[in-house]
Amino acid sequence: MNDPLISVVAPIYNEGDGVDRFLERVGEILAGAGLRHEFVLIDDGSTDDSWSRIAHHSRLDSRVRGMRLSRNFGKEAALLAGLEQASGDAVVVIDSDLQHPPAAIPAMVRRWQDGAHVVEAVKRNRTGQSLGNRLSSRVFNKAFTGLTKVDLVDATDFRLLGRPALDALLRMPEHSSFFRGTSSWIGFTRATVEIDIDHREGGASRWSVRGLCRLAVNGLTSFTSAPLHLVTMAGIGFALFSVVLGVQTLVRWVSGGSVAGFTTVILLLLVTGTFVLLGLGVIGEYLARIHEEVRGRPRYLVQERTVFSGPGEPAVP
Ligand code: UDP
Ligand code: MG
DSSP states (O other), rough: OOOOOEEEEEESSSSSTTTHHHHHHHHHHHHHTOOEEEEEEEEOSSSSHHHHHHHHHHHHHHTTTEESSSSSHHHHHHHHHHHOOOSEEEEEEETTTTTOOOGGGGHHHHHHHHHHEEEEEEEEOOOTOHHHHHHHHHHHHHHHHHHHHHHTEEEEEEEEEEEHHHHHHHHHOOOSSSSHHHHHOOOOOEEEEEEEOOOSSSSSOSOHHHHHHHHHHHHHHHOOOOHHHHHHHHHHHHHHHHHHHHHHHHHHHHHTTOOOOOHHHHHHHHHHHHHHHHHHHHHHHHHHHHHHOOOOOOOOOEEEEBOOOOOSSSSBB
């Protein structure tokens, strides 16, 4: 491939003038590296002027394509929408807040040209992230990697996928997708590039704590049924414990000892109650996912897009 087309896919949620900065910075770097490229910008139901900025840029530059989702469907859905629209020989998925250093893109493209199908940017440091953020993402990534064998340690969403890998990814039918996981699960020859996570330029993180928890639960339930097995194991543990306790009590009763312990009874009730509820909760999470999948609703809805039929053609607002 002599002159490959690189699609840059970026989700945008209330980034405001960050959109201008993003396009300018990334455009400069790609042009500087002599890479033919297009932008696929997905407005994830922004309530600010992000969409009008995207539309403005796509009028000026036919390489900029935009799609506006009908509401905020979340970053994962926006990413998927972007990946489905990308027409390049390789796609680069990148955050639009410039926390993922675009300067790493040419290196990623080189790895791809050297034969890697998936190039992941891994974090060297995270000066741009808060301590709580760093800790929680470490714990989650470690737990995820331990439970699923899909390695997420130091992983980011900043990735390059070659066309075959992208087509494989798009064949996955799941509704609640988890890009970081699915893009690892597909396999293909991989390479990594080290990056430093920068401070966010403008605005604060668009993720709420609740949103992050949902993402974590979604990620886990879509990749492993280990929590269900844990519930089973806990159940077996409790059963064994009850047998031992029962036998001990029986022996004491037969040998004439008194069987007392109101506090113990209450404690045991509480502990078993907690485990039962937790177990139900875990099962419930899986049930909720099944429910979501069988309902089969579209993963996102498009309100409007900057129309044009392919790269290189003029954009119409
Ligand atoms: N984002 C999105 N929809 C959302 C939340 C975030 O499209 O509901 C986008 C956001 O515009 C940014 C990227 O996802 O380009 C990462 O979001 P953010 O910087 O808030 O996450 P963090 O860097 O804190 O993980
Ligand atoms: Mg960010």
